[in-house]
Amino acid sequence: MTSRFTDRTALVTGAGSGIGRAIALAFAAEGARVVVAGRRREPLDETVRLIEDQGGKALAVTADVTRPEDAESMVRAAVDTFGSLDVAVNNAGVFRGGAPLADLPEADWRTQLDTNVTGVFLPLRAEIHRMRAQPSGGAIVNIASTFGAHTRVPGATGYAASKAAVSALTRGAALDHIGEGVRINAVSPGAVETPMSLRPGETEADREERARATLPLGRVSSTAEIAAAVLYLASDDASSVVGTDLVVDSGATA
Structure with a gap:
């Protein structure tokens, strides 16, 4: 491994499992x-224990990304503990679907908007406030999805709408704040080896068989592959990449 992020502080939301945990471990x-x-x-x-077992340093902060005070407290905890906030990854998200839009309960619609859109906006705003006050600026990566700006499927319209908003939010914020030294991009995963990509009643073996038949690559992405894309965008290797939405989906939307 390289040491692209030595002496930098990274904040990852939704880091208790899945993609978020993989991203935290990779940083x-x-x-x-x-x-x-x-x-x-x-x-x-x-997640903290796993990081410390690697010899790393980590801090757990319990927070609800839909609450502005919690978004501020995450950033404050990073700065108070480690002295800066250099990278942020807004990964927390939920999926509520499986039915046509007309049959989607309003509560599920609101939950997806609250977590997937407002839950990106509030941390993003707090992160930008801090980063633009630092001489070194910072880099932010939002986790969107191929469902949304890139493709749609029946039964996931509400989720797709919320994730399309993340793509638009990313591009707009990137233009608003690159002049202040804050570089913002997004990663849009397709099917990943997490429970969210399992269809109702489907096993992991079933998913593998489906992927072989339907995805050009013949398999779903690993969480480590999503993490690698995030780290690239957050690193100095991507210093001229601004407002992109990087698709990692085994070729599904090619």
Whole structure:
């Protein structure tokens, strides 16, 4: 591994499992001090333990990304503990779907908008406030989805609308704040080896068989592959990449 993030502090939301945990572990492996945030303390503590077992430094912060005070507290905790906020990854998200839009309960619609859109906007705003006040600026990566700006499927219209908003939010914010030294991009995963990509009643073996038949690559992406894309965009290797939406989807939308 390289040490692209030595002496830098990274904040990752939704870091208690899945893609978020993989991203946090990847930053730590490349030298970052990592703040892991999420609603439930126990899985966050497990992420911290995994990082510390690698010899890294991490801090768990219990926070709800839909609450402005929690978004501010995550950033404040990073700065108070490690002295800066150099990288942020807004990964927390939920999926509520499986039915046509007309049959989607309003509560599910609101939950997706609250978490997937407002839950990106509030941390993003707090992160920008801090980063633009630092001489070194910072880099932010939002996790969108291929469902939304890139493709749509029946039964996921509400989710797609929320993730399309993340893509638009990313591009707009990138233009608003690159002049202040804050570089913002997005990663749009397709199917990944997490429970979210399992269809109702489907096993992991079933998913593998489906992927072989339907995805050009013949398999879903690993969480490590999504993390690698995030770290690229957050690193100095991508210093001229601004407002992009990087698709990582095994060729599904090619």
